[in-house]
Amino acid sequence: MNGITMDVGAVAAMRYVKDGIKAAKLVMEHTEHTLIVGEKASIFAISMGLQGPSNLSSPESLEKWIRWRASSCQPNFRKNISPTNGCGPYHLTDRCDKNLSEDDIFAASRANSVLFNRHNHDTISMAAIDKAGRIAVGTSTNGATFKIPGRVGDGPIAGSPAYADDEVGACGATGDGDIMMRFLPCYQAVESMRQGMEPSHAAANAISRIAFKYPDFIGAVFAVNKMVSMPGLAMDGRSNTQ
Structure with missing residues (x-):
């Protein structure tokens, strides 16, 4: 973000291109847009001279993913689904209870915050x-x-x-x-x-x-x-x- 002009450039869900921050700067400086996403963001970045398409997986990341799959895909970020401890296919569950207190509603919404840590x-x-x-x-x-x-x-x-x-x-x-x-x-x-x-x-x-x-x-x-x-x-x- 440029604090003088308030121009913003961003990319999201961009695969196969390593330099996300450079791609975002290209959006800011060379387009009239603010946000480009997905496959088209990758195509844009490569067309503007960034290296790609590249395989960004590393032995460490692949090992982490294999361990996660072996642990029934836990943790994950799904809620109100079944099975709760598995890799799917998932089915919706209805956990809406009009009798829940405000504290109960907040507790449920906070549950996934534990997935983030230092x-x-x-x-x-x-x-x-x-x-x-x-x-x-x-x-x-x-x-x-x-x-x-x-x-x-x-x-x-x-x-x-x-x-x-x-x-x-x-x-x-x-x-x-x-x-x-x-x-x-x-x-x-x-x-x-x-x-x-x-x-x-x-x-x-x-x-x-x-x-x-x-x-x-x-x-x-x-x-x-x-x-x-x-x-x-x-x-x-x-x-x-x-």
């Missing part, structure tokens, strides 16, 4: 401010391990993993993208700084909104204002702040 994430989110004060941000990720094919997390969603405004500052984040995109924490942090909030408070405020609904959420938000003061950092659903 050891299965590879998100990189960065902000850069040059000597002229121009701001840009970028985010790259492989997504959740063992995700359902076709799943897109918050990586390409402007305002969730990163956001920049040349008049204010920038923000970057990482965590459970399926939850984070519901809150747009980086947009929130930048807008809080626009209203005069310090970066550390803006970061903590953004992540506390997630923690209120999902107290087991694991993630982090950083914020930096245009004055290039010490950046604010808020970690995980317990809103520890540094």
Whole structure:
């Protein structure tokens, strides 16, 4: 994201091309679009000079997948289905109960947040401010391990993993993208700084909104204002702040 023009470039569900962040930059700088996905994103990236198509599987990733299949495809990200401990085929189950309390509803919605932790994430989110004060941000990720094919997390969603405004500052984040995109924490942090909030408070405020609904959420938000003061950092659903 270019903080001067507010232009955004993103790709999602792109296979066979290694350099996702470069592909996103090509979208931003050489198209009028914001987001290109799937097979067409791969074709676009290769047509613009990126290397591919390439087999991106590694011996390590293949071994991990084989172990996952041998463990009945656990963990996975499906809910309200049967079998609950298997690789399918899956069938829908009706778990809707009008008599459930609000706490029960929240507990059910939080169940999958335990699939994300500090050891299965590879998100990189960065902000850069040059000597002229121009701001840009970028985010790259492989997504959740063992995700359902076709799943897109918050990586390409402007305002969730990163956001920049040349008049204010920038923000970057990482965590459970399926939850984070519901809150747009980086947009929130930048807008809080626009209203005069310090970066550390803006970061903590953004992540506390997630923690209120999902107290087991694991993630982090950083914020930096245009004055290039010490950046604010808020970690995980317990809103520890540094």
